[in-house]
Amino acid sequence: MYEAYLTCSKRTGLHKVLRVVPATYLEEERSVEPFADTFNALATSNNALELLEAIDSLPLLVPTERLGNERRVYTVDEAIAMLDGGKWAPSRPETLEYEAHFDAGVPDEDDNRKRATNAALRRRDAQAAGLVGLLRITDRRGAYVVAEPLLDWTFARNVLGLTARLLYQISSGDPGEALTRTGFVHDRSRTLKADVYRIPFAFNTYFTQGLGFFTVPDKLNPLMEKALKVEKTKTGTAKRRFEEGVGVYVVTAPVATDEYNSIFQSKMSIAEKRYYLCIEDHGEGQEQLAKECVGAIASAAMDLKGDDGENLGWEFDAQSLVDGSPAPSFSRHSMLPDFVYRLIYRSSQSEGIDICAHCGNAMLVSQGRGKPRIFCSDACRMRHKRSASE
Numbered sequence: 001m002y003e004a005y006l007t008c009s010k011r012t013g014l015h016k017v018l019r020v021v022p023a024t025y026l027e028e029e030r031s032v033e034p035f036a037d038t039f040n041a042l043a044t045s046n047n048a049l050e051l052l053e054a055i056d057s058l059p060l061l062v063p064t065e066r067l068g069n070e071r072r073v074y075t076v077d078e079a080i081a082m083l084d085g086g087k088w089a090p091s092r093p094e095t096l097e098y099e100a101h102f103d104a105g106v107p108d109e110d111d112n113r114k115r116a117t118n119a120a121l122r123r124r125d126a127q128a129a130g131l132v133g134l135l136r137i138t139d140r141r142g143a144y145v146v147a148e149p150l151l152d153w154t155f156a157r158n159v160l161g162l163t164a165r166l167l168y169q170i171s172s173g174d175p176g177e178a179l180t181r182t183g184f185v186h187d188r189s190r191t192l193k194a195d196v197y198r199i200p201f202a203f204n205t206y207f208t209q210g211l212g213f214f215t216v217p218d219k220l221n222p223l224m225e226k227a228l229k230v231e232k233t234k235t236g237t238a239k240r241r242f243e244e245g246v247g248v249y250v251v252t253a254p255v256a257t258d259e260y261n262s263i264f265q266s267k268m269s270i271a272e273k274r275y276y277l278c279i280e281d282h283g284e285g286q287e288q289l290a291k292e293c294v295g296a297i298a299s300a301a302m303d304l305k306g307d308d309g310e311n312l313g314w315e316f317d318a319q320s321l322v323d324g325s326p327a328p329s330f331s332r333h334s335m336l337p338d339f340v341y342r343l344i345y346r347s348s349q350s351e352g353i354d355i356c357a358h359c360g361n362a363m364l365v366s367q368g369r370g371k372p373r374i375f376c377s378d379a380c381r382m383r384h385k386r387s388a389s390e
């Protein structure tokens with residue numbers, strides 16, 4: 001377990017998650033066990049603090065030194081210099097709330113989220129928690145500091161949470177209303193010239209606080225940029241597709257909702273600063289569209305590539321042809337594809353998906369053993385108790 005700390009990059013105005021890890025952590029291909037517990041901790045995290053606590057026990061998102069030309073691995077001395085020199089600055093509460101905002105399925109409990117954001121800042125901000133002091137007494141030869149964009153983690157959390165909720169609706173919920181029950185809204189988009197199901201999905205870094213209007217770097221969310229393929233339409237609208245040729249893509253809020261006016265207003269709701277995931281509706285029905293969405297997400301995870309084209313997704317393992325395996329096996333080269341793979345191809349006899357009775361997030365449950373699980377976490381059990389007694 002390696003404690004995750006927060007810092008705000010002075011250059012991009014966005015947060016990074018810092019962890020001090022041994023050198024071996026960077027090389028090993030690791031498969032997390034027990035999978036269900038680790039998956040649930042990440043996919044059902046409802047605020048910044050729960051996300052950081054989940055990251056403590058998770059592998060690196062990608063086992064590479066860079067992604068999207070952004071460095072992710074630093075020596076201990078470099079990290080001390082970044083923190084001391086102010087390039088890794090104290091966290092910013094307002095941006096943090098946008099970056100760690102999770103989408104549909106998360107209950108809208110503003111007070112809880114504010115409390116959790118404040119707790120995350122108090123306990124996990126690298127400056128407040130004295131990470132520099134810890135680094136000064138760390139053995140420099142054996143350790144590295146990993147800096148992963150918080151938005152990469154939020155993206156991973158949203159992809160897994162959404163996929164799990166869709167799989168639940170398809171298999172044991174209400175397949176005919178799989179999308180609306182997952183939180184999608186059905187509407188006609190004049191901009192997209194299509195009927196779409198849409199759901200808020202990621203923070204639009206265009207709205208990062210403190211950056212000049214025209215100086216926003218293009219790629220601030222490396223994992224999402226790598227996983228999705230950008231396509232510009234004739235009218236200049238950028239669609240980020242999970243899979244080529246499939247009508248499942250990510251667009252900005254004004255494109256998804258046709259509402260452009262408020263961009264120039266100073267006060268905007270969280271929803272307006274989001275990217276939306278859209279599924280085009282040509283009358284296929286919600287069950288079919290939900291399956292296409294899961295398929296497109298799986299395809300993006302399988303095809304994930306690093307900066308030099310190295311495979312970070314999953315691929316057929318030729319060794320399984322000759323080692324007596326009963327079925328082909330697949331190597332997974334990074335965490336998000338590994339989790340997507342294990343979520344989709346879980347053993348349905350032993351691992352089911354259920355919905356948390358409080359927050360509505362989907363969670364993995366073991367079937368047949370002991371009492372069925374009702375809540376995704378102790379925090380949700382407590383929140384439920386509190387709201388019931390109010």
Ligand SMILES: [Zn+2]
Nearest residue numbers: 356359376380
């Ligand atoms: Zn819950």
